[in-house]
Amino acid sequence: DQQVKQNSPSLSVQEGRISILNCDYTNSMFDYFLWYKKYPAEGPTFLISISSIKDKNEDGRFTVFLNKSAKHLSLHIVPSQPGDSAVYFCAASARSGGSQGNLIFGKGTKLSVKP
Amino acid sequence: SQTIHQWPATLVQPVGSPLSLECTVEGTSNPNLYWYRQAAGRGLQLLFYSVGIGQISSEVPQNLSASRPQDRQFILSSKKLLLSDSGFYLCAWSARGNSPLHFGNGTRLTVT
Numbered sequence: 217d218q219q220v221k222q223n224s225p226s227l228s229v230q231e232g233r234i235s236i237l238n239c240d241y242t243n244s245m246f247d248y249f250l251w252y253k254k255y256p257a258e259g260p261t262f263l264i265s266i267s268s269i270k271d272k273n274e275d276g277r278f279t280v281f282l283n284k285s286a287k288h289l290s291l292h293i294v295p296s297q298p299g300d301s302a303v304y305f306c307a308a309s310a311r312s313g314g315s316q317g318n319l320i321f322g323k324g325t326k327l328s329v330k331p
Numbered sequence: 332s333q334t335i336h337q338w339p340a341t342l343v344q345p346v347g348s349p350l351s352l353e354c355t356v357e358g359t360s361n362p363n364l365y366w367y368r369q370a371a372g373r374g375l376q377l378l379f380y381s382v383g384i385g386q387i388s389s390e391v392p393q394n395l396s397a398s399r400p401q402d403r404q405f406i407l408s409s410k411k412l413l414l415s416d417s418g419f420y421l422c423a424w425s426a427r428g429n430s431p432l433h434f435g436n437g438t439r440l441t442v443t
Binding site: 220222250252257258259260261262265305307318319320321322323324 | 337340365367372373374375376377380390421423431432433434435436437439
């Protein structure tokens, strides 16, 4: 059973517009959420994270929103740039209870930003 | 600054042959270390993690094993590869506590 779901395998956006990547989770114990960006033949790169005590975290063009009641988070990129074209992975972990905080990843969404 | 090295970048091995992938981390001590696999069309699956020398936890039963002979060295091995072992293998490290993972550039393994 997938605990972290990214239901859109791909997304195409025009340069300058907003990109919205969505992620749903099922485990109510998750309290730490991250987004990673991955280019082909490279390892994922950490982008931005959010703790469950917050509902929004912003870093430059990237903003992550967390809706705990809906078990949903989203990554907003604005304005989108062609260099943002990559696969974006959502990840979650449960930090409480003495766990190692091992991340559970979604399957990824491939973002294409067209000039 | 911290860096993570993983090699080789690509590997083609016949079924039944052994495997050894190596990962080293520089610029930090006592990191948590991880091996992930990304199979075609799937997300990142945690295979092993380690919180210290000689301490290995396995997340899924499989044909692979891991070892941590030194603080900043993590090795993924197999005695006999299967076709289903093909995939993109990623090593990662994190600081103690709950901090983001930092990934290496991965190894593309093709078992033929």
